[in-house]
Amino acid sequence: MPCLLYLIFVIITVAFVTTLIALAVPVWQDSSVQTVMSSVTVKTYTYSGLWSVCTRTEIVGMDTLSCDTYLEDAIDYPGSVKGVQAMMIIGGALSAAAFVAIILKWCCFKTSDILGKIVSILCIGAAVFLLIGAIVWSTKVKKDQGFDAKDLNAGFALTIIAAALLLVAGVVVCFLES
Incomplete structure (x- = not known):
């Protein structure tokens, strides 16, 4: 059981760090148009990502970049982005709590079933x-x-990976404690 608990600790740690990186990554989606x-x-x-949208335009040797930050630039951004921000922050907080709880279980309360x-x-x-x-x-x-999987990028992928790791850890700990 100590080896399995250590493995769960590693999985939760990786998931927590991956969640933090997914929150910080500026690219969740990218697209390009050529005219x-x-x-x-x-x-x-x-x-575009959770916190900003950047547009780069290339015209015969000229390259311009403009970025708008959702929170600072007072741009009107969709409610769906606000919802994703909220879900990611709540998921990140829960994964942080799971990280702290597994440390407590591993170091202090090894026999605690409730933890x-x-x-x-x-x-x-x-x-979830x-x-x-x-x-x-x-x-x-x-x-x-229009949906195209190639438009989804690093932040999206890291979120899916973190969720899968947390789901595996949660199920294994649930059956470990039964």
Whole structure:
């Protein structure tokens, strides 16, 4: 059992760090559009994440980049982004709580069954919130420009990985404590 508890600790730690990185990564979605105007090719790349939207435009040797931050620039951003931000923050808080709880279980309360159940609930709850955030984000992408999996990027993928790890950890701890 100590080896399995150590493995769960490692899984929860990796999931927690992955969740933090997913929250911080500026690219959850990217897309590009190429148009030709009067024999001049204009390429526009858009990168968006939970906290900002950046647009880079390339016109014959000129490259311009403009970024708008959701929280600072007072741009009107969709409610779906606000919902994803909320789900990710709640999922991150629950994964942090699971991380603290597994440390307590591992170091101080090795025989506590209730703490194991709390770790399980926190892990599964965090996974659910992270998955809801990812689902809402992917439906936003589908609504905005037609769904194409290549438009989803690092932040989205890291969220799915963290949710899967937390779900596995939660289920294993649940059965470990039974």
